[in-house]
Amino acid sequence: MKDKIKIPESAIRRLSLYFHHLASLKELGVETISSREIATVYGLAPFQVRKDLSYFGAFGRRGRGYNVAKLMDKLGAILGLDRSWNICLVGAGNIGLAMYRYQDFKQRGFNIVAVFDSDPKKAGQTLKPGMAIQSMDQIEQTVNQKMIQIGIIAVPPQAAQAAVDKLAAAGVKAILFFPSSQILIPKGIALRRVNLGLDLEFLSYALTNN
Amino acid sequence: MKDKIKIPESAIRRLSLYFHHLASLKELGVETISSREIATVYGLAPFQVRKDLSYFGAFGRRGRGYNVAKLMDKLGAILGLDRSWNICLVGAGNIGLAMYRYQDFKQRGFNIVAVFDSDPKKAGQTLKPGMAIQSMDQIEQTVNQKMIQIGIIAVPPQAAQAAVDKLAAAGVKAILFFPSSQILIPKGIALRRVNLGLDLEFLSYALTNN
Numbered sequence: 001m002k003d004k005i006k007i008p009e010s011a012i013r014r015l016s017l018y019f020h021h022l023a024s025l026k027e028l029g030v031e032t033i034s035s036r037e038i039a040t041v042y043g044l045a046p047f048q049v050r051k052d053l054s055y056f057g058a059f060g061r062r063g064r065g066y067n068v069a070k071l072m073d074k075l076g077a078i079l080g081l082d083r084s085w086n087i088c089l090v091g092a093g094n095i096g097l098a099m100y101r102y103q104d105f106k107q108r109g110f111n112i113v114a115v116f117d118s119d120p121k122k123a124g125q126t127l128k129p130g131m132a133i134q135s136m137d138q139i140e141q142t143v144n145q146k147m148i149q150i151g152i153i154a155v156p157p158q159a160a161q162a163a164v165d166k167l168a169a170a171g172v173k174a175i176l177f178f179p180s181s182q183i184l185i186p187k188g189i190a191l192r193r194v195n196l197g198l199d200l201e202f203l204s205y206a207l208t209n210n
Numbered sequence: 211m212k213d214k215i216k217i218p219e220s221a222i223r224r225l226s227l228y229f230h231h232l233a234s235l236k237e238l239g240v241e242t243i244s245s246r247e248i249a250t251v252y253g254l255a256p257f258q259v260r261k262d263l264s265y266f267g268a269f270g271r272r273g274r275g276y277n278v279a280k281l282m283d284k285l286g287a288i289l290g291l292d293r294s295w296n297i298c299l300v301g302a303g304n305i306g307l308a309m310y311r312y313q314d315f316k317q318r319g320f321n322i323v324a325v326f327d328s329d330p331k332k333a334g335q336t337l338k339p340g341m342a343i344q345s346m347d348q349i350e351q352t353v354n355q356k357m358i359q360i361g362i363i364a365v366p367p368q369a370a371q372a373a374v375d376k377l378a379a380a381g382v383k384a385i386l387f388f389p390s391s392q393i394l395i396p397k398g399i400a401l402r403r404v405n406l407g408l409d410l411e412f413l414s415y416a417l418t419n420n
Contacts, residue, residue, distance in 0.1 A: 016412070079414060080414035080415055080419075150410070192412050200318070201229075204360075207400065
């Protein structure tokens, strides 16, 4: 794998989409697919699909298309989807609990194995047998015990930086981040923002300017 | 306003960020700001900030910076944030109800004024005084009565296309879309996808390849 080339985030996102499309084709028994066919599903140019795949070496042969199962396996390995990940949730509010209850993630190998909240009324509550909401000062110990690699932060903006710092200090290397606040990202942490407010504002822009 | 130029989505997203940064500066009593200062906050080149703003005409003067209040008002008008929007939610599951309960949106002028669900056990339940969950066949009438412009779809993948089509038929022009399924977007509809699974997969990629 070429690891010195900076691969655009948009390409990674498309690889995820290709992976899921291939998974559904495999279920339907489809054996080969062309870059043109993949491209059509997502309204892309076939060149774009080939370019996205080329970041990770040569797949398939010109004119023969790709083997669905093999390409899916390779993309899965690139995306780290051939294994499972242990996740902790910081913030047991509405968004946090929605993430916790969303079964799709588990099917994809993303397991929420710990939940933390700073509210003493919440800490101690049990979400299901064996899954108690823990207080924030238990983050370090639990992250280490349960070998947690990814954190989901769904706390109010004013608590966001402390949550990031606690996870980083405990050794978590990747964070999915819901608060809208600006933060300093500790070195070596991959942080992905979800900003639902910005998504709504994009729609308000579209309605205002169409 | 130039309306023939196609403005990149990424620029619109940055304008939203600038708007919120200006709002917090205004609260702090700051009167002027340079493109360089805005750029620093977001790790951008000052040129990028000037370019994003230039899509909508000239703001401020070279060397003097921007007037915070004026620039904020202009960005607010561009983004449609100088008014409020009526929103309906389709799908009263975990993600849907998290969106419903998220108070930040209301403060920004995004009001969820109706909630629909196909589950007859949910339809009829009351979320708060005056806000009953309605059945799907009430979408058209309610969208018209309450002058709803934006729909949030948080239904299972297999119900997603029907929900899009119902909202479009009722006259909704903008949709925030949570299901991971592929869909046909009716003409004239602005649709913005939120795919939390892809965001987690981006982190799994980052962990696998760093």
